[in-house]
Amino acid sequence: MMSGQRRRFVWEIDWNLLRTFMVIVQERGLTAAGERLSLTQPSVSNALRRLETHMGCRLIERKAGRFSVTPAGQRLYGECVSLFDIVSGLPGRIDESPDEIAGHIDIALASHVVCPFLDDVLATFHQTFAGVTLSLTVAPSREIIGAVLAREVALGICLLPERNAKLEARPLYREHFGYFCGPRHRLFGRSDVQLADLRDEPYVSFKTDQMADALWPVALLRQQQGLSGKIMGTSSHLEEVKRLIVAGFGFGPLPIHAVEGDVDAGRLWRLPPFSEPPAVDVHLVHDPAARRSRPETLLLEALGSALDETPLEARTYPRA
Known part of the structure; x- marks a missing residue:
């Protein structure tokens, strides 16, 4: 049998407090959590205080310039993720039928x-x-x-x-990256370009174009060839990297197969290397x-x- 104290907790807890707490941990801050939940920072702070009162312990250590989750908070976060997983799947499990x-x-x-x-x-x-x-x-x-x-x-x-x-x-799947430039670039349309011609050219790329990140094969090629031109723009999105290349900010890497249409339409020009391009x-x-x-x-x-x-x-x- 459930004890009286636990029964009161189950009936009195506001389940939205658990969701708010989960987002606070994921966003590592009350202000960022409020932005994600479309709530004011005081509302998020009040929700956290109410939950800590219900739980009878400190869940988040809040000091100037420091954010940390207490051991109790870490355990509660794991349970919140499991609860969210169960609740989010309820509509699908209820709607399922053998026929459809x-x-x-x-x-x-x-x-x-x-x-x-x-x-x-x-x-x-x-x-x-x-x-x-x-x-x-x-x-x-x-x-x-x-x-x-x-x-x-x-x-x-x-x-x-x-x-x-x-x-x-x-x-x-595996994709190969090539270097491209736009119509405003001085190398656009030239078939005599060598890798050495790119060494001091302004560069545009993805934020993950780093040796310790996901596009390390692209970063390795840049390092091996001494391509040290000024980085003029970065983005996490292909379309925005392509936008900057087309606009003439510099040359940069793009998945070869993803921009074939842009090359055919004259919006991009392929640059070397043409053999053994980086694979990701x-x-x-x-x-x-x-x-x-x-x-x-x-x-x-x-x-x-x-x-x-x-x-x-x-x-x-x-x-x-």
């Missing part, structure tokens, strides 16, 4: 995901399970990893800055310990089967 699979799947993708293999799997899945809807959210790869860990999305498709023991990651793997990431709705399970199974049946060479772009 219906529900919703949240997927987070990096901005440069151009993958015919993925498109084919999604097309077949939709033909088989027409009652399932999808939400596709574009975000930087590190945010995608965080969203999968927090179980805000069923799966992520992104670069892999580093391995995480809690997540399962498989290469979804884009991964399918999910949390194997997460509770899943039936549609989420079916989509992951469809993707897994397709990956097993299709060698990486057939999922490499541009194709040889």
Whole structure:
């Protein structure tokens, strides 16, 4: 039997306080949590105080310039993530019937995901399970990893800055990067350009174009060739990196297969190297310990089967 104290806690607790606390930990601050929840900072602070009163302990240490989660807060956060996982899956589990699979799947993708293999799997899945809807959210790869860990999305498709023991990651496809410039660049349209000609040229790139980050093969090429021009712009999104290149801020790396149309239309010009361009793997990431709705399970199974049946060479772009 549940004790009287525990029964009162269950009936009196405002479950929104737990959600607010979970976001505070994820955003590492009350102000950032308020922005995400569309609440004022005093409202978030009051919610945290109320929850700490209910729990009878300190959950967050709040001092000037310092934010830390207490051991009790860390344990509560883990339980909140599990609760959120259960509650978010309720509509799908209730709606499911033996005759028709219906529900919703949240997927987070990096901005440069151009993958015919993925498109084919999604097309077949939709033909088989027409009652399932999808939400596709574009975000930087590190945010995608965080969203999968927090179980805000069923799966992520992104670069892999580093391995995480809690997540399962498989290469979804491999893409090769080339250097490109726009019509306003002095090297545009020239077929006699050598890598040495790029050494002092202004540069535009992705924020992950670093030796210790996901685009390290691109950064390694830049380092090996001594390309030391001033960095004129960066972004986490392919379209914005391409915008700056087309606008003439400098040359920069882009997935070769993703910008073939821009090259054909005269908006971009390919620069060397033309042989052995840097290769980067884009991964399918999910949390194997997460509770899943039936549609989420079916989509992951469809993707897994397709990956097993299709060698990486057939999922490499541009194709040889």
